[in-house]
Every structure is written in C-alpha cells, then in structure tokens.
Amino acid sequence: MPELPEVETIKRELEEKLVAKKITDVIVNNPKVIREPQNKDFVNQLKGVTIRHILRKAKLLILELSNGKALTIHLKMTGQLIYPGTGKKSRVSFLLSDGKLLDFNDQRLFGELRVVDDWHKLRFIQSLGPELSTLSPKNFQKMLTGKNTRIKPLLMDQAFISGIGNLYAAESLFQARIRPDRAASNLSDKEKQALFFAIKRVLNEAIRCGGSSVDDYVRLSGKKGNYASKHKVYDRKGEPCLVCKTTIKRINLGGRGTYFCPKCQR
DNA sequence: AATGGGACCTGCGCGC
C-alpha cells in the first residue's frame, strides 16, 4: 500500500544513498516485474550508467540516468526497495559501483519497473492530476464543486488528485470529520477547507514518520515507518474511536475497504 | 461520464 508518504520517504533515502553511483550490473530473478522494454534491453540500457537524479511523481519513483533515459519504479502494493540488499528474495537486484545491492522485492508481483526514453510521456504520468501540495485551498474547493461522486473514491482518483490511496483517504476524512460516502458536491465550503488542511497535515505527518508500515512497506534501510501507530481509523474495524469511543465501522466504497467513525464523521 | 467489477498476484487469517 505505499502511497505518497511512503514513496516520498524512499525517494529521499534513495537520493541520499544512490545519486552519483553507477549501476554496474542488473540481476533479474523474475522478469515479470519488468514491463518495458521486454527483452534484454532492460539490462543493457542500465549497465554502466550513473544515477543522476531521483524524482517522485505521485506514487511513482523516477531515477534519471546519465544516458538520458529513466528507470521508473512503481511499488504498487507489496513492492520494496532495500539498500544495501542481500539479493536473497529480490525480483530484481541492481549492483552498484559501491559494491552494494539495491534490491527490488515484491511478493505479489504487481510492481512495475521500466526503462524509458522520456518519463514525461508515460501514460501513467500523463493521466495524473495535481498533488495537493501544489494547490491552494481555493483551488481545491473549486475542483470539488459539481463533482457528484463520493468523496473518498474521488480523493483516491489519481486523475483528480494524485498520491492519495486507501489509507490516507480514510485518515484524512476522519481528521476532517467527513463521512467517506458523502457526495463531494454537497460538502460545505468550510468542510472542503477542513479537508484540504486535513490531507496536508496527514500526508506531512506521515512523511515525517517515514510512512505507515502496514503489510510489506519498509523504508530503504529495511526498517519500518512509524505512522501506523497514529492511524485513527484505518484497519480499526470494531475498535473504539480514539476520540469518542464509538465503534469504528468498515464499509465497502468503490470496491475498497473504508473505515470511519459514524459519530465523529458526518 | 461516472461507476462497477474483474484482472493482475500471493500470503494470511478466518470458518468449517
């Protein structure tokens, strides 16, 4: 479930550890995670190139390379990047010029590695909406007007706002005291503003904590992030609300488990 | 156009 805070955490750690290092070899243990290019070109295009810059767009990691190409990494649900790695359970390992490995692990094989000429042209990138951090509260308010769809699936719609997934949508809506099944268009201006600041606060705090380690997510070092202990509703079905002690409910919205407090959130 | 559901995968936890 890596979302914006988890990917941002890894991005910062990669930046610190990998920039200016060279990829000297690539060990492919499971080619399934390599989406582009399909053949040996993936390895050939990476061997001997230096990692110049590391970027994050929504939940996608982008490593810009000295040959003008980019290595993009999407962790999807169970992807991990570990440095220094062991190569033991990795799907793909990158041997670096310092003699250490960068491991890409991914239990469920949903993750995606690509080498592309121009990452800006990726369809995934082209379809992304803005990140909340680039918006003003007024912008955000305007974007919500006329949207009859339910607020939680809307927040998770990467074409609308990018970076937010199931966990942070739930936590942000709790902080803003808004029920996840409300129609976006019927939120008051005050609620829209509260939501804007709640998302900002939740994402920033999660980044400060190094992300939420539920399921498989770990930081680059292999250590867990610390935000999971701060969750108010996510994965707390049947437990008492930390504010009012009402039992946290779980409903299904847009095919996703959705946690909320029926009393605090209206 | 918005929404729902399935597909992609694997491991875990549940109920019987």
Add this chain to the structure above:
DNA sequence: TGCGCGCAGGTCCCAT
C-alpha cells in the same frame, strides 16, 4: 488439523 475461500489495494481495462 487442514483445506478452501475471502480479503488486502494500485492501476488498468472493459462493460454498463
């Protein structure tokens, strides 16, 4: 105990 099933959720794709 062991088995089968549902579930976890990011993204794409198709149907309605």
